[in-house]
Amino acid sequence: MFISPMLLATAPGPFSHSEFIFEPKVDGHRLIYSQQSGNVRLYTRHNNDCTRQYPELTLPFDSDIILDGEVACTDPETGLNDFEAVMSRFSTRQHSKIQQFIKTLPATFAIFDILQYKGHDLRKLPLIERKAILHGLHLPSNSFGVVPHIEGAGEDLYTQIETMGMEGVVGKRKDSQYVSRRSKDWMKVINWSYADVFIIGYKKAEFGWLAAVPDQSGKMSPVGIIEHGPSPKHKQAFRGVCQQLVTGEDKNHVYLEPRIQARVKMRSWTKSGLLRIPVFDQFIV
Known part of the structure; x- marks a missing residue:
């Protein structure tokens, strides 16, 4: 089941706010993970099925679930996300090459939101409650990870991100519901x-x-x-x-x-x- 993702507005610059949480912006491509009746399908933000490209991300959770996040690959030399590597994974359709990439360009699903779980639609819950549910999940393998966040201190996090050469920071209002459109409740700050x-x-x-x-x-x-x-x-x-x-x-x-x-x-x-x-x-x- 595909759910159109919530999209980010652009902030004019780094900011801190007590009503926001802040997390590193993952440099990959958006992924909706859907497990329905035990069957796992993966979708891009434009509802393109990409299950075939990422076999290591098709492991099931303990119950039906829909998750939002980013697919990322890591550059082994720098330890940073490698966007071009992700695009190589996404554009590959040949089974033998996909199997090779699982070893040479392994993909990680960096999860930042949970939309459905155990038959319940969670999108109207405040973000901070959805985060608590997300952090309580048992992940299927080390190919899955939950994006960490901090409360309030967006400028401090941005300074760290800038020093490390990462893509940027996302600020999200703690009480925001999940809506399938662009919203100023979620703001990105790009490290240009x-x-x-x-x-x-x-x-x-x-x-x-x-x-x-x-x-x-x-x-x-x-x-x-x-x-x-x-x-x-x-x-x-x-x-x-x-x-x-x-x-x-x-x-x-x-x-x-x-x-x-x-x-x-x-x-x-x-x-x-x-x-x-x-x-x-x-x-x-």
Whole structure:
């Protein structure tokens, strides 16, 4: 049984509040774990069945249950969540490769909420009561874990997360009910990284600025597409300048001289040298 997950609003920055609990933001992908009549199914936040990809997470609990959390893989060198490893697991359908990944890229289900248990719908209970039930569960194996939380001290936790290079912090109102929509009762604070890039072109059909950075020889190396962040004034300013810098075009893009520089914030650099989810921050003049 799939339940559409509760989604996070974005806080303007780290905060502390006595009516909130705070937990580390797990860098993986959302997972709804459903056990009905002893049958376990796993779903992404968009109701895509991904049971096949994570056999180690299909072990049953002592009773029927629906849980919310994140699938994560750990980088053995850094001890941090490895988002690209999770995406490798998610995109793999071949049985033999999945079996190999169980050993080389084991997945963990980091649980942060319980929605149903033993035939009872728990979503209208206050979060802090759902957490108490969750922490009392017997987990099927060490592939399952409960996300820890603290009360009130969100800024202190964020400082620790920032120092460790983790993704961020989630603040949740203690008395919040579970609703299947985005809510300000749950707030994320992302530990952004920043980079300075050149805009070397743009998409024709939809908004998107092509970003690049100079390599060691000074040649521009593409690093991704900026699709979020600029205000209407930023876009207007870009349009006022870019037509003077056009060097060519193809079916999908217009290309520019690398004269416009911008600062972007992103989750991280990928292992292949691309910006992960770049968001425009400001022009550099």
